[in-house]
Amino acid sequence: MTEELQTIVDLIRYGASRFNAAGLTFGHSYDNAIDEATQLTLHALHLPHDLSPVYGQSRVTLAEKEDVLGLFLRRIEERIPAAYLTGEAWFAGLSFKSDRRALVPRSPIAELILSGFEPWLGGREVRRALDLCTGSGCIAIAMAHHNPEWHVDGVDLSDEALSLAAENEARLEVRNTRFVKSDLFAGLQGEHYDLIVTNPPYVTDDETDALPREYGYEPEMGLRAGGDGLDLVLKILRDAPLHLTDEGLLICEVGESEQHLVKLLPELPLAWVEFQVGQMGVFVVERQDLVAHNARIAELAAARAPATAASSAATGSAAAGLF
Numbered sequence: 001m002t003e004e005l006q007t008i009v010d011l012i013r014y015g016a017s018r019f020n021a022a023g024l025t026f027g028h029s030y031d032n033a034i035d036e037a038t039q040l041t042l043h044a045l046h047l048p049h050d051l052s053p054v055y056g057q058s059r060v061t062l063a064e065k066e067d068v069l070g071l072f073l074r075r076i077e078e079r080i081p082a083a084y085l086t087g088e089a090w091f092a093g094l095s096f097k098s099d100r101r102a103l104v105p106r107s108p109i110a111e112l113i114l115s116g117f118e119p120w121l122g123g124r125e126v127r128r129a130l131d132l133c134t135g136s137g138c139i140a141i142a143m144a145h146h147n148p149e150w151h152v153d154g155v156d157l158s159d160e161a162l163s164l165a166a167e168n169e170a171r172l173e174v175r176n177t178r179f180v181k182s183d184l185f186a187g188l189q190g191e192h193y194d195l196i197v198t199n200p201p202y203v204t205d206d207e208t209d210a211l212p213r214e215y216g217y218e219p220e221m222g223l224r225a226g227g228d229g230l231d232l233v234l235k236i237l238r239d240a241p242l243h244l245t246d247e248g249l250l251i252c253e254v255g256e257s258e259q260h261l262v263k264l265l266p267e268l269p270l271a272w273v274e275f276q277v278g279q280m281g282v283f284v285v286e287r288q289d290l291v292a293h294n295a296r297i298a299e300l301a302a303a304r305a306p307a308t309a310a311s312s313a314a315t316g317s318a319a320a321g322l323f
Helices: 008-022 033-044 053-057 062-078 082-086 109-114 138-146 159-171 205-209 213-217 231-243 255-264 287-292 294-304 306-315
Strands: 088-091 094-097 128-132 151-156 177-181 193-198 244-253 271-275 278-286
Touching: 008 033, 008 053, 008 062, 033 062, 033 082, 062 082, 082 088, 088 138, 094 138, 094 159, 109 138, 109 244, 128 138, 138 151, 138 159, 138 177, 151 159, 159 177, 193 231, 231 244, 231 287, 231 294, 244 287, 255 278, 278 287, 287 294
Parallel strands: 128 151, 128 193, 151 177, 193 244
Antiparallel strands: 088 094, 244 278, 271 278
């Protein structure tokens, strides 16, 4: 049957049809079967990801065809995300190494990075920026790459994720980044930033349990975030003012948990970003607004983990009561 597949376009079309017939789930860098089939085909043929369509009618050898079909088969039978099969994911115009140590880079925050975070920064100078829950380091490294005058810290609790971030730092030859192991802000005492960007875990427990097989290859700690997906987000909202400069800005992705956050904190003025493809659960909030509503945020965060909150209050490390 596959004897009829002779060109690059033949293979891409065939792969896309097989993927759709198999009911694969997309969403790891690419959101459709054709793009994933293209990615896998070009990777197997050792060709650039942005190969001109002019080469689409190029004929492939039998050995090359077998390599491509082998990747297709693994994608279908094992449900491995394409980025893990190729070991590469593109984010904000940059090629990142991608493997099971961290989530596949796919945040819409890439669009904000490429736009210089305008109009949200409003021309404010940024000297220091933080990527909280950095994972593969994609947000931190992309910010540093596109803004060489910034110093960017990337923070994560996972040693495996931080090792991948370090490899991406070397891969992309950025010199203005620093990666730190920390449980959110716990290891950043005394550090202040003009801009904090975060894509924390925000998937609800029910949604995590029901995710398609593809997501099972990713570290669960990068996804699961409690009954409404806001367990970590509330801690970030509570403690961010301690680490933002006076005119500082927090940008946070919460995905589908946007609805829960709006219901929980209707009084907090959050600006929801409209991307080219629409609204995608990313908000922007000023430090002054986080300070003004800190008492309520701290109350909600404490209700999630009473023991932790009590310990924090005893040591004076929590934001509650400091504003």
